[in-house]
Amino acid sequence: MSELTNREAYIKQFDLFLDKKKMRKTPERFAILRRVLMFPSHFTIESLMESMEQGSFHVSRATLYNTIQLLVEAQLVRRHVFEGLQVQYEKAGATPHSHLICTSCGKVKEVRDANFIAYMNARKFTAFTTNFYSLYVYGTCSTCARRMKKRKATPNKEV
Ligand SMILES: [Zn+2]
Ligand SMILES: [Zn+2]
Incomplete structure (x- = not known):
């Protein structure tokens, strides 16, 4: 491709x-x-x-x-x-890239990881030919992490 x-x-x-x-x-x-x-x-x-x-x-x-x-x-x-x-x-x-998906806000970030690409290009599987691959990494983006930290620091007064 x-x-x-x-x-x-x-x-x-x-x-x-x-x-x-x-x-x-x-x-x-x-x-x-x-x-x-x-x-x-x-x-x-x-x-x-x-x-x-x-x-x-x-x-x-x-x-x-x-x-x-x-x-x-x-x-x-x-x-x-x-x-x-x-x-x-x-x-x-x-260009081959991985996806970092924030499970809080749904933002998807693309990252190039030369080591991972080199590894996948060299990786041979038994009785299988690779056409393409896709890596999804789920986690929390820095913006959401900051917001969560703030929320924890200030107790909810609305109760
Ligand atoms: Zn986020
Ligand atoms: Zn992409």
Whole structure:
């Protein structure tokens, strides 16, 4: 998947995928892919919908949803199901990274860990070929940790 380095590569791969599936190459499908590529990081169906509207490109929610499913199937987009959060998506060609998920506020931070990436690249599994991997780390972000500490320090007077 490392060949997904520019916009043209995504468009070409989607084109080939639609050919193979004998599906129509509608302008909507490609407009959605182009929008997806404009997101620097994660997005949700809602934020993608908003972005399409801002670009004055009107598509139905159903079309958007179906196209995202196709992009996931074509291995151009990855779906993330973080516990307790809305489904998020991101480009498949993004540089490998891990996700730190705050269980208090739901913030997701992306981190690059060279050691972990090197380890995973070298890791061979018996009777299994790795296509990609994803690491989710759940915890508390510093903002939430600070807030919790404060709350503990000042007793609740509202009782
Ligand atoms: Zn937090
Ligand atoms: Zn990510």
